[in-house]
Amino acid sequence: MMIPYFAVLLVLAVYGLHRYWLVYDYFAYSKNLPPAPPPVADWPRVTVQLPIFNERYVIERLVEAVSRFDYPRELLDVQVLDDSTDETCEVARACVERHAAQGMRIVHLHRRNREGYKAGALENGLKTAKGEFVAIFDADFLPEPDFLLRTIPYFMNPQGGGKIGMVQTRWTYLNSDYSLLTNVQTILLDGHFVVEHGARSRRGTFFNFNGTAGVWRRKAIDDAGGWEHDTLTEDTDLSYRSQLKGWRFLYLPQIECASELPVDMNGFKTQQARWAKGL
Numbered sequence: 001m002m003i004p005y006f007a008v009l010l011v012l013a014v015y016g017l018h019r020y021w022l023v024y025d026y027f028a029y030s031k032n033l034p035p036a037p038p039p040v041a042d043w044p045r046v047t048v049q050l051p052i053f054n055e056r057y058v059i060e061r062l063v064e065a066v067s068r069f070d071y072p073r074e075l076l077d078v079q080v081l082d083d084s085t086d087e088t089c090e091v092a093r094a095c096v097e098r099h100a101a102q103g104m105r106i107v108h109l110h111r112r113n114r115e116g117y118k119a120g121a122l123e124n125g126l127k128t129a130k131g132e133f134v135a136i137f138d139a140d141f142l143p144e145p146d147f148l149l150r151t152i153p154y155f156m157n158p159q160g161g162g163k164i165g166m167v168q169t170r171w172t173y174l175n176s177d178y179s180l181l182t183n184v185q186t187i188l189l190d191g192h193f194v195v196e197h198g199a200r201s202r203r204g205t206f207f208n209f210n211g212t213a214g215v216w217r218r219k220a221i222d223d224a225g226g227w228e229h230d231t232l233t234e235d236t237d238l239s240y241r242s243q244l245k246g247w248r249f250l251y252l253p254q255i256e257c258a259s260e261l262p263v264d265m266n267g268f269k270t271q272q273a274r275w276a277k278g279l
Contacts, residue, residue, distance in 0.1 A: 033202065034250055037153035037161065043072055044156070046148055046215075047131030051081040051121045053114075055139035056088040058260075060095045062137065063106070067099055068145045076148075077130055078106040081121040083114045116229035118211075123227040131218060138212040140260040142174070150255050151215045165220030165247025166239070168197065169213045169255040181268060182261045194253065201251035206243045211235035213257035220247045 048066055052059055059080070066078055082092050089110055096108040109125060116123060122136070133152060137143055151167050170193050176186040200207035209216070211233075221227070224242040231237045243249060262268040 034154065034252070035157075035159075037157040040153050040156050043075055044132040044152065045075045045077070045130060046071065046133045046135060046152065047125075047129040047218075048076065048078045048135045048137070049081055049122060049125050049129070050079065050137055050139070051083070051118050051125075052088065052092065052139045053083045053118075054086050054088050055084070056086065056091045058139045059088060059092050062139055062141065063092075063095050063099060065142045066137070067102075067104055067106075069143075069148055070145045071148045073103065073105070076105060078104065079125045079129065080106065080108045081125045082108060082110040083117070083121050084110070116227070119227040119229050119231075119234035122234070123229075126218075126221070126226070129218070133215055134218055134221065135215045136212055137257075138259075141171075141212055142258045143213065144257070147255070147257065148215075151252065154250055154252070155215075155217060160248075163246070163248050164217065164250055165223075165242050166209050166214055166216045167250045167252055168207075168209055169257050170194075170251075170253045171210070171213055172256045172258050173261050174258050175260050175263065178261075178263055181265065182263060185261045185268065193251075197251040198253060201249065204248075206240060207249060207251065208236045208239035209249070213259070217247070220245075223247070 048069075050059075050062055050066065052062075055062075063078075063080065069076060080092050080096055082089055084092070093108050093110070096106050099106050107128075109121075109128075111121065111124060114120065126134070133155060135143075135148065135151075147169075151169065154167050155161050155164050157164075171189060173182065173186050173189075175182050177183065197207050220242050221238065223245050224238055224247075226238075227234050228237050239249070262270075
C-alpha cells in the first residue's frame with residue numbers, strides 16, 4: 001500500500017520543483033523583455049480567423065469587436081469558420097452579410113462536416129487566406145481595437161522580427177468575479193500565463209500558442225506542416241513543430257485580450273478534460 005503513496009508523492013514533488021524552477025526563471029530573466037518595436041512603415045496584410053461551433057449567443061459580439069479593429073481596411077480580411085450544427089449558422093451568416101454590406105472584408109465559411117474539428121476549420125480557412133499574418137480568436141474572446149497595431153510591429157522589427165513565428169497575448173476574464181469557481185480559474189490561468197509563459201519566453205525556451213488571442217506568421221504555419229487533425233490540442237502540436245523548425249515565439253503580457261470562463265462545474269470539467277487529453 002505504501003508504493004502508490006510514495007509514487008504519488010514523488011510525482012507531486014517533481015511537479016513542485018518544476019513550478020519553483022519556473023518562478024526562479026521568471027525573476028532571474030526579468031530583464032529579458034522584448035524591446036518595443038519601431039514604428040511600422042508598411043503594414044502587412046492580416047487574416048483574422050474566428051473558428052466557431054454552436055456559439056449563437058456570442059458570435060455577433062465577437063464579429064463586432066473585430067469590426068472595430070484600428071487597422072487599414074484594405075489589408076484586413078476576416079473569416080468566420082463555422083462548423084455549427086444549430087441555428088448559429090444562420091445567425092453568423094446574417095451577421096457577416098450585415099458587416100460585409102458596411103464595407104468589411106469578411107466571409108462566412110460553413111462546413112457540413114467537422115473533419116479535423118477546430119484544426120480542420122483553421123486549415124480549411126488557410127486555403128483561401130491571403131494574409132501574411134493570421135490572428136485567431138475563439139468565440140468567447142473580445143480583442144481590443146488596437147490589438148493588431150500592438151502585435152504586428154513585433155514581427156516587423158528589423159532586429160530579429162523576421163524569425164518570430166507567433167506572438168501570444170495575455171488572457172483576461174470578463175466574469176472572473178462571477179463565482180468562487182471563476183475566481184479559482186482566474187488564479188490558475190494567471191499562474192500559467194504570468195509565471196509559466198513569462199518565464200519560458202524571457203528565457204528563450206519553448207512555450208505554446210494557447211489556441212486563441214495570438215497572431216501567427218503564415219510562413220511559420222506552413223513551414224511546420226500546417227494544422228494536424230490527430231490531436232485535441234492542435235495549438236500545442238503546431239507550436240512545438242514550428243519552434244523545432246527554428247521559429248521564435250514571443251509572449252506579450254502587456255497586451256491583454258478579454259475572455260469568458262466556464263461558469264459551472266460541467267463546463268469546467270469538459271474544458272479541463274479536453275486540455276488534459278491533448279497534453
